[in-house]
Amino acid sequence: xxxxxxxxxxCDIHPAPPPMSxxxxxxxxxxxxxxxxxxxxxxxxxxxxxxPLLAIHGRPDWRPKTGTPGSDxxxxxxxALDDFGSAFAICNVLHGATTLFHGDMAAAILGALNxxxxxxxxxxxxxxxxSISVTLQDPKLAVAEIERCADNQDFVxxxxxxxxxxxxxxxxxxxxxxxxxxxxxxxxxxxxxxYRQAPMGNGWPSYFVEDYVxxxxxxEGALVSLLAEGVFRKxxxxxxxxxxxxxxxLPQFVWRQDKMWLGVRTELPWIDRVPREIIRxxxxxxxxxxxxxxxxxxxxxxxxxxxxxxxxxxxxxxPHWHFDGDDVVPDGxxxxxxxxxxxxxxxxxxxxxxxxxAPARNRTEVSA
Amino acid sequence: xxxxxxxxxxxxPPGTHKIIEVSxxxxxxxxxxxxxxxLLNRCPHGGAALCKGTVVGLVRPGGVGExxxxxxxxxxxxxxxxxxxxxxxxxxxxxxxxxxARKFDVAVERGDDLVKGPYVAETYNVAIExxxxxxxx
Numbered sequence: 001x002x003x004x005x006x007x008x009x010x011c012d013i014h015p016a017p018p019p020m021s022x023x024x025x026x027x028x029x030x031x032x033x034x035x036x037x038x039x040x041x042x043x044x045x046x047x048x049x050x051x052p053l054l055a056i057h058g059r060p061d062w063r064p065k066t067g068t069p070g071s072d073x074x075x076x077x078x079x080a081l082d083d084f085g086s087a088f089a090i091c092n093v094l095h096g097a098t099t100l101f102h103g104d105m106a107a108a109i110l111g112a113l114n115x116x117x118x119x120x121x122x123x124x125x126x127x128x129x130x131s132i133s134v135t136l137q138d139p140k141l142a143v144a145e146i147e148r149c150a151d152n153q154d155f156v157x158x159x160x161x162x163x164x165x166x167x168x169x170x171x172x173x174x175x176x177x178x179x180x181x182x183x184x185x186x187x188x189x190x191x192x193x194x195y196r197q198a199p200m201g202n203g204w205p206s207y208f209v210e211d212y213v214x215x216x217x218x219x220e221g222a223l224v225s226l227l228a229e230g231v232f233r234k235x236x237x238x239x240x241x242x243x244x245x246x247x248x249x250l251p252q253f254v255w256r257q258d259k260m261w262l263g264v265r266t267e268l269p270w271i272d273r274v275p276r277e278i279i280r281x282x283x284x285x286x287x288x289x290x291x292x293x294x295x296x297x298x299x300x301x302x303x304x305x306x307x308x309x310x311x312x313x314x315x316x317x318x319p320h321w322h323f324d325g326d327d328v329v330p331d332g333x334x335x336x337x338x339x340x341x342x343x344x345x346x347x348x349x350x351x352x353x354x355x356x357x358a359p360a361r362n363r364t365e366v367s368a
Numbered sequence: 369x370x371x372x373x374x375x376x377x378x379x380x381p382p383g384t385h386k387i388i389e390v391s392x393x394x395x396x397x398x399x400x401x402x403x404x405x406x407l408l409n410r411c412p413h414g415g416a417a418l419c420k421g422t423v424v425g426l427v428r429p430g431g432v433g434e435x436x437x438x439x440x441x442x443x444x445x446x447x448x449x450x451x452x453x454x455x456x457x458x459x460x461x462x463x464x465x466x467x468x469a470r471k472f473d474v475a476v477e478r479g480d481d482l483v484k485g486p487y488v489a490e491t492y493n494v495a496i497e498x499x500x501x502x503x504x505x
Contacts, residue, residue: 171433230432262462263450266427269435 006085009346012315016071026112045096103137131159150183163193169229251305286315296332408470
């Protein structure tokens with residue numbers, strides 16, 4: 001169904017990463033020279049799992065006349081912002097440099113990407129907000145990048161792929177979590193992999209579909225790692241946002257997690273309450289894609305299994321193709337739930353978003 | 369309520385326990401640091417033979433990366449799902465509001481008191497000079 005009001009916060013949209021030529025001006029002379037002399041600036045830096053040529057990564061009516069989906073700011077403004085009446089949209093720019101083995105080069109390119117976002121893209125429309133892209137190969141570099149960008153209030157979170165080099169909860173990464181918490185920035189784990197390990201536990205997939213389908217297990221792995229390693233306990237003010245996770249796997253994960261924890265909880269003396277309570281407080285999930293049948297009654301039951309209206313954050317996942325027209329909300333969501341996920345939850349999650357004083361108006365009132 | 373002489377004290381030294389059948393019921397009699405306790409050999413959670421589980425300590429809730437075992441030997445871990453019960457009280461430390469192991473009164477009495485009765489001692493010849501473990505069911 002459609003959003004019944006204007007003023008939603010879209011918590012996951014994807015402007016296309018710019019060509020490397022647009023990032024070179026934001027790099028040091030050394031890196032600009034290196035990338036050009038080694039012709040690295042001619043590479044596409046396209047993520048295997050995020051190929052803009054594939055249909056799923058660009059809805060047919062959301063593809064600009066030229067360029068890749070999400071590359072034309074005017075088209076993006078009209079389709080992602082105006083058409084859904086969004087008050088804000090959070091830009092997760094997925095750049096292939098995240099996967100580089102050369103940690104310093106990755107940091108140089110992602111640093112330039114963050115500057116390009118702050119200086120070129122976000123100022124084009126005041127409804128746009130950004131995510132700080134970092135690489136975790138050297139956590140010190142990630143901390144420095146978060147601290148460098150954090151003063152810019154247009155950045156509202158830190159962006160990481162769901163599948164990195166190691167389970168995300170490891171202590172090696174804690175300085176990054178500490179920096180994010182200090183800056184008041186949630187950590188967004190977005191669907192995607194560095195492909196350091198097979199995305200499926202049983203080996204490398206042959207087909208794209210295997211990779212896409214098993215992304216939900218990548219999020220489960222990330223979540224159980226954060227729980228077990230004690231990240232939620234260690235960083236009590238840090239929120240984790242799971243973006244493009246598919247959403248509906250969470251209830252079964254929580255049931256299994258709670259059951260297993262009861263039996264083996266002496267492994268983890270720092271988990272002092274049922275994990276579902278921790279997840280409800282500390283984990284948020286973006287709405288699209290929403291893995292469920294279209295039957296409203298089934299969707300209502302799935303929503304009940306979440307036992308909380310606080311977890312979901314509205315998202316279109318523009319320009320990815322998960323729904324047609326503007327039927328962005330699954331049938332069966334109540335109007336109260338829609339208001340929660342589109343207004344209340346995003347503003348509660350992202351303290352840096354200035355919440356309008358007046359309540360969002362109903363669409364029918366606007367047109368009357 | 370009947371009282372049963374179930375063992376002579378030296379048969380259950382500190383840190384050990386003995387499962388006995390009394391009046392059709394299996395009961396575990398535990399010696400925790402010299403004090404005797406008795407629990408029904410049935411886990412209130414799933415029905416396992418609770419007293420065949422391992423006698424353990426309690427993992428103290430702590431900060432991340434902090435591991436400490438306290439009250440060693442005072443808890444019983446069910447062999448099926450690993451839930452712990454405090455031997456002295458039957459209290460569950462896993463699901464304290466819903467689950468409690470059945471506890472029985474047990475005492476140590478001198479033989480010269482016991483011979484005055486009443487008690488049931490099918491297998492024990494009570495000697496006046498010894499101490500015995502007496503279970504009340």
